Amino acid sequence: MASKPSPLTNIPSFAAPTAAAGPASPQSPRKLRKYQSHQSLTSTSFSTFGQPLPSIAHGSGVRQRDTPPNATGTGTGSQQNAEPQHNNRQRARSNSESGSSIATPLITAPPKAKRPARKTGSSGYFMKRTGLETLLRDGPADGKLLDTLQELRLMVLSNKVEADTDGMSSHRIYLWLALFAIPPVPTDEYLGLVHRGRSPVYTKIRNDTFRTLATDPLFKRRVTEASLIRLLNAVAWKLHDTQNPKPQSRPSSRRKEMLEMAIDSPPTITEETAEGEPPAKSDTKAQGAIYVQGMNVLCAPFLYAARSEVEAFALFHYFVTKECPGYVRGAMDGVHKGLRLVDRCLEIVDPKLAAYLFSKGMQAELYAFPSVLTLCACTPPLPEVLHLWDFLFAYGPHLNILCIVAQLNRMRDAIMQSESPNKLLRSFPPLEADKIISLTVSFVRKIPDDVYGDLVDHAK
Structure with a gap:
């Protein structure tokens, strides 16, 4: 038996052309690369000039697909085994490519059944629909709106909203709309x-x-x-x-009489202007x-x-x-209430850190104003801000006060070792939403009911 040929040395050694076809043109390196590329991308052997490639026929590491029982070949015995079925995507080679006047016949397979469309991500791979996405798509089961909202909140707390590296999610905006109704x-x-x-x-x-x-x-x-x-x-x-x-039109005298009878007292000058409009409020705040x-x-x-x-x-x-x-009233009274609550909550959660900051004259009004007003949106990165907002919108924006306290707690060692903490607090470290949320949830248990009530109402 002849020795096993080397795949690399035998790739250009094809069968000699027939006399009718004339001498074969020399094979270029580019054509050899095409053969090798096709060989690596297919799982079945293919023949050129009527002969199988040695690297495929002798087991070069690519698994051959089994020949169907009803396949017919042109040879007998081992020649039939070496003659594989053509891939249905393979085209017939032209005479100029093969160096032979006999073109390789194109063997077609029956058309495959069309697969149903599947959800794919940007990479093209199949993506399984998440429970959050399914809940947003299907809506409340049996009209149980409150139970469904609670389920949404638990999903946000236990599972991060699926998003890409830029923080973009196909269903985050619908989650926010649903949470706010x-x-x-x-x-x-x-x-x-x-x-x-x-x-x-x-x-x-x-x-x-x-x-x-x-x-x-x-x-x-x-x-x-x-x-x-x-x-x-x-x-x-x-x-x-x-x-x-x-402004509404002045009511007619008849309508005015009926209105006076209904309230059993005539309107005074201070209750109605000369134009019949309601009096303007003097309190611009x-x-x-x-x-x-x-x-x-x-x-x-x-x-x-x-x-x-x-x-x-x-x-x-x-x-x-x-x-x-x-937060958006002229005097921003809600923001200032929130700043005072940052100090109060910090005293409850970490009295030693609060005392050190107060000894340096560092109240929250000096460093936390942007974080309170913008719900920490002033602190990058933006994808982490969106993740933090998922939590805040699920359980209440008032928890942003405790999120700021959580950021201070994570900076605790650096603050306590600094003689001038105001320099550290000019800009907070980059947000890490998961860690901040975890600390915030643990802080909620430490806040007394009256202080927590102030948290809920401070922005109203």
């Missing part, structure tokens, strides 16, 4: 606010938007300044309309502002995570009017 906002409503042009605070908005997360490349790559201006301007118009309702500095940073993560400006508008407007209206 925000109904869909018509696109025309948002466009109508945008088309009204410049709001009364347009100049203030333009003075802030260009520096919003200016050092964050992820935000700059995804969110334009123009979209940030449009959204803030639209929210400003919405707040302006709420605080300054359109209670009335609120339509834009304050810092709203641009608070708005940024909504725009980054949303799939459209309309979704970001619905979330941001709800947040500043329902969840934290005290």
Whole structure:
């Protein structure tokens, strides 16, 4: 028996061409690379010039596919075993390629059944639908809304929302909308606010938007300044309309008489103006502002995570009017209450650290104002901010106060060893949302009920 040929030395040693075909053209290195490439990508042997490649026929490490029982070959015995079935994607070689006047026949396989479409990620691999995504898609089971919301919260706490390295998730924005119970906002409503042009605070908005997360490349790559201006301007118009309702027409004398009879007392001059409009409130603090500095940073993560400006508008407007209206009032009284609560909670959780900071004159008003106002959005990286917000929106934005205390606790050793902690606290270390959330949950058990009640109400 002849010795086993070497795969590398025998690749160019093909069968000699027939006389009718004439001498074969010399094989180029490029063509040899094509043969080797095809050999490595297929799991069956293929023949050239009617002969199998030695590296395949003699077991070069590529597993051969079994020949179907009903396959027919041109030879007998061992020649049939060496003659494999052609891959259905293989084309017939032209005469110029093979060096023979006889073209290799194209053998086709019956068409395969079309597979159902599967969900794939950006890499093209199959992705199993997560429980969070399934719950958001299917909605509450049997109308049990409260139970479903509780299940959503537990999923957020126990499992991180699936996202890519940039923090982008296909269903995070819908999670936020569901947790806040925000109904869909018509696109025309948002466009109508945008088309009204410049709001009364347009100049203030333009003075802030260009520096919003200016050092964050992820935000700059995804969110334009123009979209940030449009959204803030639209929210400003919405707040302006709420605080300054359109004047109603003066009621007729008959309607006025009926109204007086209904309340059993005539209206006084102080209760109704000469134009028949309700009296304007003199307390501008209670009335609120339509834009304050810092709203641009608070708005940024909504725009980054949303799939459209309309979704970001619905979330941001709800947040500043329902969840934290005290943060955007003219005097920002909610933010100042939050700062005082940072000091109180730090005294409860870590009295030694609090005492050291107070001895250095370091109250929270000197270092924690941006973190309170923006829900830690001022501290990079942005993907960690989004992860932290998943937790805050699930269990309440008031927990941001304890998240700030958790960041101080993680800096404890460096602060206690520093003679000037104000330098350390000018900028907090990069966020690590998992560790901050874990500490925050442990701190909740230490907070007395009355202080926790103040946490819940401080931003209202």
